[in-house]
Amino acid sequence: MEDLALLLARWQFGITTVYHWLFVPITLGITWMVAIMETSWVRTKDPVYLRMAKFWGKLMLINFAIGVVTGIVQEFQFGMNWSTYSRFVGDIFGAPLAIEALLAFFIESTFLGLWIFGWKKLSPKVHVFTIWMVAFGTLASSFWILVAGSWMQYPIGYVLNPVTGRAEMTNFLEIITSKVLWAHFPHTIFVGFATAGALILGVSAWHLMRQQHMEIMRKSAAFASVALLVGSLGVALTGHWMGQVMVEVQPMKMAAAEALWDDEQPASFSLFAVGDKENSRNAINVAIPRGLSLLACNNLDCEVKGINTLQAEMVEKHGPGDYIPNLFVTYWGFRIMVGAGSLLILLGAIGVWFHSRGRLGEHWWFLKLALWVGVAAAFIGNATGWIFTEMGRQPWVVYEVLLTEGSNSPTVPAGWVWISLVGYSVLYGLLAIPAVYLFVKFAKAGPGEENDNEDVAASMVY
Amino acid sequence: MDQGILNLETLWFVLIAVLWIGFFFLEGFDFGVGILLPVIGKDDTDRRVMINTIGPTWDGNEVWLLTAGGAMFAAFPEWYATMFSGFYLALFLVLIALIVRGVAFEYRSKHPTSEWRTMWDGAIFFGSAVPALLFGVAFGNLVRGLEIDAAGEYVGGFWALLNPYSLLMGVTSLVLFTLHGALFLSMKAEGDVRDRASAATKPLSIAATGVMAVAMIWSYLQAESGVIPGLLPIAAVALLGIVIWLVRSKMVGWAFVATGLTIVTVVAAIFIGMYPNVMTSTIDPAYSLTVFNASSTTMTLRIMTVVALIFVPIVLGYQTWSYWVFRKRVGREDVPASTH
Numbered sequence: 001m002e003d004l005a006l007l008l009a010r011w012q013f014g015i016t017t018v019y020h021w022l023f024v025p026i027t028l029g030i031t032w033m034v035a036i037m038e039t040s041w042v043r044t045k046d047p048v049y050l051r052m053a054k055f056w057g058k059l060m061l062i063n064f065a066i067g068v069v070t071g072i073v074q075e076f077q078f079g080m081n082w083s084t085y086s087r088f089v090g091d092i093f094g095a096p097l098a099i100e101a102l103l104a105f106f107i108e109s110t111f112l113g114l115w116i117f118g119w120k121k122l123s124p125k126v127h128v129f130t131i132w133m134v135a136f137g138t139l140a141s142s143f144w145i146l147v148a149g150s151w152m153q154y155p156i157g158y159v160l161n162p163v164t165g166r167a168e169m170t171n172f173l174e175i176i177t178s179k180v181l182w183a184h185f186p187h188t189i190f191v192g193f194a195t196a197g198a199l200i201l202g203v204s205a206w207h208l209m210r211q212q213h214m215e216i217m218r219k220s221a222a223f224a225s226v227a228l229l230v231g232s233l234g235v236a237l238t239g240h241w242m243g244q245v246m247v248e249v250q251p252m253k254m255a256a257a258e259a260l261w262d263d264e265q266p267a268s269f270s271l272f273a274v275g276d277k278e279n280s281r282n283a284i285n286v287a288i289p290r291g292l293s294l295l296a297c298n299n300l301d302c303e304v305k306g307i308n309t310l311q312a313e314m315v316e317k318h319g320p321g322d323y324i325p326n327l328f329v330t331y332w333g334f335r336i337m338v339g340a341g342s343l344l345i346l347l348g349a350i351g352v353w354f355h356s357r358g359r360l361g362e363h364w365w366f367l368k369l370a371l372w373v374g375v376a377a378a379f380i381g382n383a384t385g386w387i388f389t390e391m392g393r394q395p396w397v398v399y400e401v402l403l404t405e406g407s408n409s410p411t412v413p414a415g416w417v418w419i420s421l422v423g424y425s426v427l428y429g430l431l432a433i434p435a436v437y438l439f440v441k442f443a444k445a446g447p448g449e450e451n452d453n454e455d456v457a458a459s460m461v462y
Numbered sequence: 463m464d465q466g467i468l469n470l471e472t473l474w475f476v477l478i479a480v481l482w483i484g485f486f487f488l489e490g491f492d493f494g495v496g497i498l499l500p501v502i503g504k505d506d507t508d509r510r511v512m513i514n515t516i517g518p519t520w521d522g523n524e525v526w527l528l529t530a531g532g533a534m535f536a537a538f539p540e541w542y543a544t545m546f547s548g549f550y551l552a553l554f555l556v557l558i559a560l561i562v563r564g565v566a567f568e569y570r571s572k573h574p575t576s577e578w579r580t581m582w583d584g585a586i587f588f589g590s591a592v593p594a595l596l597f598g599v600a601f602g603n604l605v606r607g608l609e610i611d612a613a614g615e616y617v618g619g620f621w622a623l624l625n626p627y628s629l630l631m632g633v634t635s636l637v638l639f640t641l642h643g644a645l646f647l648s649m650k651a652e653g654d655v656r657d658r659a660s661a662a663t664k665p666l667s668i669a670a671t672g673v674m675a676v677a678m679i680w681s682y683l684q685a686e687s688g689v690i691p692g693l694l695p696i697a698a699v700a701l702l703g704i705v706i707w708l709v710r711s712k713m714v715g716w717a718f719v720a721t722g723l724t725i726v727t728v729v730a731a732i733f734i735g736m737y738p739n740v741m742t743s744t745i746d747p748a749y750s751l752t753v754f755n756a757s758s759t760t761m762t763l764r765i766m767t768v769v770a771l772i773f774v775p776i777v778l779g780y781q782t783w784s785y786w787v788f789r790k791r792v793g794r795e796d797v798p799a800s801t802h
């Protein structure tokens with residue numbers, strides 16, 4: 001029965017996290033973009049920018065609400081479902097979580113309230129300051145949660161206390177300067193820009209195809225294309241950097257991502273593989289020679305360790321066990337993520353190129369692609385990227401320190417987890433209906449005719 | 463083992479108490495407004511007035527809970543782990559409530575049909591009443607003590623949490639927050655909503671005083687091993703008695719301050735009563751989690767202390783500013799007749 005409780009707790013963590021992560025990247029990017037739009041209005045007094053800020057701002061709020069409330073579950077389920085883990089890591093993992101609440105959540109919530117309700121009560125300069133604070137809050141939030149998350153991927157700056165059996169912090173500076181953190185953090189921020197860029201581009205494309213709100217939508221599409229291109233290029237560059245760090249600190253995850261069973265020198269990059277776990281090899285593998293060596297260490301000749309070697313090393317170090325993550329999920333998760341990201345780079349580049357020639361609204365195939373493929377690619381890339389990085393760490397919850405198995409709450413029976421797992425899943429599923437409904441409704445309605453902040457104020461209150 | 467009170471563990475115990483006090487003081491009136499929504503809000507505009515009195519600030523108020531949770535995780539991982547896993551189903555209900563409530567505030571007025579708004583109004587009521595009740599039940603259980611075993615795990619199951627004393631504490635917090643919310647509306651709303659809220663404060667203040675008196679007497683009676691937190695429970699009842707008088711004298715602002723002080727007093731009494739325990743074991747006092755055996759290391763506590771000393775005043779500063787910006791009463795004319 002204990003195994004069932006563990007399995008259900010893992011599914012719950014996966015479902016609630018991936019769902020949360022559908023909304024958060026939008027928030028990460030769109031707050032900055034709304035802040036830039038409103039700043040343009042404050043500087044130029046051109047009402048077009050005010051209408052833009054208000055239009056995209058409303059879509060931001062519809063998205064923000066779900067991101068915020070699903071975040072509460074994230075903070076509480078460590079203790080609720082993973083009490084053994086929480087006891088073990090609290091000394092290190094708890095601190096960034098508490099700091100996130102104190103430094104980021106207070107800023108986001110207070111200043112978002114000021115932004116929504118303050119249009120008439122604050123001067124334009126102070127008002128635009130509030131949205132910049134929200135944007136800064138989202139940045140701080142992602143930093144501190146990634147401090148915690150990166151430590152699980154690459155535990156440093158701690159000792160194991162043999163008496164209590166808990167991990168204890170020895171070097172806070174080392175934890176917040178971790179190389180994994182400083183690859184994950186920019187990666188995440190760029191993901192936010194790419195996602196918000198894809199979304200804004202998609203919605204703008206819908207209007208451009210209908211030849212309506214042309215001025216605002218052309219401006220928005222141009223802005224979004226730049227954000228998408230910069231964001232997705234940044235995602236690729238930081239992703240490459242993450243890969244190189246991964247080879248060093250989590251070679252098993254890289255080997256699993258490549259379905260690389262045996263050591264190779266030079267190592268090839270697999271394009272399509274069908275695994276055969278029974279015999280620890282691939283039944284089919286189509287690969288680019290030397291590709292993985294190039295990815296892993298920026299040269300064409302280096303050796304990359306394979307799963308079989310790494311498994312043997314882990315057994316020697318940690319005792320008997322299966323230390324290989326789920327290869328199907330890691331291999332395909334990695335490929336779908338990279339594929340989606342590449343598509344977004346291409347889309348952003350085409351958008352920027354069309355914009356530079358003043359023809360952004362004219363190519364229907366591009367507008368259709370932006371609406372139907374770009375938005376989907378962003379969400380699929382985000383979800384698979386997240387699943388890859390978390391599942392690739394398995395069977396560890398804290399890499400090479402604590403196994404996922406046995407770190408759930410011993411006093412929480414499977415029946416309780418069934419209730420919460422079904423409860424969250426049903427509720428999250430149901431909440432997606434009004435969220436998507438309102439998003440589409442406001443997106444289709446297009447921007448209003450506000451000329452000053454008083455007009456906006458009336459339409460923002462609850 | 464007397465370690466005195468001049469140590470980081472005790473400081474963090476106090477800080478966590480302060481965070482819970484801040485949460486109950488601030489979100490207490492938000493919960494009250496939500497609970498009163500179907501009673502005082504006679505039509506859609508009334509209900510919008512009510513929601514907009516807390517609109518700009520409810521989310522910031524809720525962050526006090528997240529910070530309290532995060533601080534417990536960081537400073538007392540054993541406490542966080544035992545309490546959150548032990549109160550699993552209750553916390554699950556609280557989370558469901560907070561989720562639908564948060565979304566409801568944002569979504570309710572973004573679509574004009576009455577079915578849509580009725581649905582979200584229901585979510586706001588449910589999402590406010592359930593936590594207002596369950597947080598009282600949870601703290602009642604902390605006062606009463608729990609079946610904590612030698613490993614520091616709560617092994618009493620779910621139904622044991624629903625004992626009469628804790629349920630009474632739940633009813634107490636429910637009524638107290640409702641009163642707190644009614645007083646808040648009397649201060650922040652205009653017109654009919656204000657009048658109805660003021661009228662509601664009279665019976666609510668009497669009910670709150672009555673239920674608080676019973677709960678506090680029960681607390682004294684069941685306190686066995688010298689954890690009687692002095693005169694604080696008596697002070698809490700006395701403060702509510704003063705609220706009855708202030709409400710009758712139409713001194714709404716002072717009455718709000720007095721219910722706020724009641725919340726401060728009760729939560730302080732609970733924490734002072736528990737100290738140095740954070741979760742008292744009813745199986746064997748030696749199994750109790752204390753601020754010393756449940757805490758993080760000195761290094762973590764030191765870092766957290768520095769962060770808290772710098773940022774708590776800043777947070778208090780801008781939250782106060784936000785209340786200042788939205789100090790004006792909200793009336794029907796502040797709600798656009800027909801939007802969206």
